[in-house]
Amino acid sequence: MKIQVNKGGKKGRGLAPYIILSPYLLHLLLFVLFPIVFSVVLAFHKWNIISPMEYVGLDNIQRLFQDRLFWKSVLNTLKFLIVHIPLQIVIALALAYFLNEKILMRGFFRATFFLPVVISGVVVTMVWQQLYGLETGLLNRALIALHLPRVEWLSNPYMAMISIAVMATWKNVGLYVILFLTGLQTVPRSYYEAAEVEGASAWQQFRYITLPAINPTLFMVAVLSTIGGFSLFIEPYIMTDGGPLNSTLSAMLYIYKQAFGYYQMGYSATLGLFFALLIMSVVAVQKLVIEKES
C-alpha cells in the first residue's frame, strides 16, 4: 500500500518540533543546564543561603584538597567498590551459569533473585541491620550455633564497610544475574558440544567461549556498580551514620552532611562537582581498559 513517495515524514515542519519539545527544553534548562553552570559559580563562593554570597576565589578547591575527612570518605567509597564489584561479578556469573543449564523452575529462581532489586534500599538496610546484630542478629546466632566466634559486623571499623558491601551485593546481584544470563544465552549450545568433542577443558571452554560472549556485560556490570557504589548513601545513613570512627562515611553521605548539616552550599557544591568529575573519569578509564582487552 505504498502509494506516496515517503518525503513528508522527516521534512521540517516550521515551528512544530520546537513547540512539542518546549516542555522538555524548559525542564532541561531549569533543572539540568542551569544547575551545572550554577555549581561552577558556587565553587568560587561561600554561601549559607541566608546571607549574601561571598566570592572566595579558589578557597573551596584548596579546602577540598586539605579536607582529610573528604578524602577518607572517598577512600571508604573505594574500599566499598573493591569488595563490592568482584563479589558482584563472581556471584552473579555463578548464578547465571547455573540458571543457564536446563533446569526446572528457572522462572521461580530468577524471580526470587530479583526480588531485592525492586525493594527500597531503606527496607533492605533495616532488615540487614537486624541480621548483622551483635547479640541477637541471625548471622551471629548461626555462628554461635556452629561454635564459631561471633563477628562485629557493624561495630568493627575494619569490618563495617565490608558488611555494607556484602549487603549491597545481596541487594543488586539479581539484576546482574539477568544481564549475564542474557549474555550467556547468546552462545549457541553447539559451541560447547563441539568444544567437548575437541577435548577442551571446562576452563578452556569458559575462557574461549563464555568470556568473549559476556565481555560487554562485564563492562556494564563494572560501570553500573561503580556508579551505584559512588552513590552509596542511604545504607550507611541508616545503619551506621558513617561510623564507627567514620569508617563507613561514604563520599555521598559526607557531601550530604556538609550541605544539610552545616549549610555550606559553596563548599558542598565544590565537593559535588569534584566528585562527579571523579566518577566520570573512573568510568572513562574502565571503558578504555575493557575496550583494550577486547
Added chain:
Amino acid sequence: MKAPKLFFYILLAGASLSFLYPFYWMLLATLTPEAQIGALGFLPAGLTMDNYQLLADKIPIGRALLNSFIVAALSTTGVLVFGAMTGYVLAKMRFAGRNLLFFIIIFTMSMPFQLTLIPNYILMVELRWTDTLAALVIPALNSAFAILLFRQAFQSIPDDLIHAARVDGCSELRIIFQILLPNVIPAVITAGIITFMNSWNDVLWPLIVIRNEQLMTMPQLVALFAVGGRSEAQLGVKLAAAVLLALPIIVAYAVFQRHFIQSMASSGLKG
C-alpha cells in the same frame, strides 16, 4: 539425575532461600510480640497486629503512603507524556539543533547526579518549593532514559502511517498519543515501571527538600523513623514501617514480575 545437576539445584535453592528468608523474617517479626522477636526462626510465635497499630499512632504513615502514590503517579505520567513527545520529535522530525539535542540527552543520562544535587536544592529554595510536593514532582517530570526509549520505539514505525494521519488532518499531538503510542506499548510499560519504581524508592531527594512530616514520602518517613528516637527501640514497630514501604512494590512485582525483570534489564543494558 546427574550429580552436578543436583549440586546446581542445591545451590540455586540455597540462593533463593537467602533472598527470600530475610523478607519473610521481617514480616514475621512485625506480627510477633516484641519480647519474642529475638528468638524467631521459621514459625510465628504468637500473632499480633499491635505493631501496626502503634506505628499508625506514632507517625502519619497513611499520609505518607498517599504522598508516595501521588508523587510516583504524577512523575510517571509526566515522564511518559513528555518522553513520548520528545522521543517523537527526535525520531520523526527534522529541525535545526537535532544532533546537539540528542548529544545533550545522552550526556544527561550518563551525568552523575552529584553534579546538580546542591544547585537543584538551592533552586527549590529560591522557587519556594521546599516543603511542597512540587519539589518532588516537577524536577522528576522528564527522563533521558524514557526519551531515548520512545525515540527508538518510534523509529521502527513507518513514516507512511504518520504521513497518512497528517493527510487526514490529525494534529501532531493526536498522532503521538492516539496513533503511535498504542503501537509502542512495551516502551510505555518499561518506562512506566522504571519511573514508578525509582520514584517510589527514592529517598535522598525527599530527605533534602521535605522537612514537614505531613508531606514526606514513604522511604523518607520510614528512614527517619528507623534512625530517630520515635520508635523507642521497638523493633517490631520499625519493621512494620519497612513492611508497609515494601508491600506496594512487592504486590506490583508479584503481578508484573516478567515486565519488571525485562524493564530493569533493558534499562541496565542502555545505561
